[in-house]
Amino acid sequence: MIYLDACALLKFIKPEAESPALRKWREDLMPETELLTSELAKLEISRTLLRAGVDHQQVPYFTGQALRGVYVVDLSSTVLARAMAYRTRRLGSLDAIHLSSAEPFRPDLEQFVTYDKELGSAAGELGFPVLAPS
Template sequence: MIYLDSSAIVKLARRESETEALRAWLAANPQPLVASALARTEATQAILRSEPAAVAVLRAVLTLLHQKPITDAVLDAAAGIPGPTLRSLDAIHLATAEELRPVLAWFVAYDKRLAEAARSRGLPVASPT
């Protein structure tokens, strides 16, 4: 299973410098895709701010992902993740991915702080470029 954070999902919905590399990497690593349900809101807001015409593409991308609900257990786990630069929403992504650890092949993130926090917690991080 491959976890995509919001920064990766946005790259699949609008063209960025890493978009083609990410698409190629995902094609070379065919596994189920998963994200926190939080990503639906985060990615939509990012697209609306920068390229509103890409919202339809984003909606199509989101249908390809299993969206994991934000449960009380995820929120409790996120609240307990230490880190002076870790943002609240990133902690939710990490806690969600950590619930999937037994079946998680990759945690894909382009946000440097989130990727580093994931690495520090032993998650296998990829940021294809």
């Protein structure tokens, strides 16, 4: 099981320097590998696309493409409560939600994929297996 944050998922639809390596990494995964993200990623991807000037009618399509084959974890009050409980100082609100969304899956989590340096650092501090294919 692998968790991907929004910045990683965006690289599947918005070409960036790491996009080819990320695509290759995903192609090399075993077919039965489960991918997951937070419902928050849908919001972050949509807002990023809108800010980039993508037509609002196309945003749902591109967001769906970024999330293709990825299980989306509900953004519940339990997830928010876990996010509030983290004591890591430099952990922002959205990053805390990503971590708390991944937390219940930690025993089976092989990798936590992010290109966000602060999130990656906090995830590493908390014992998540961080990866940023490049």
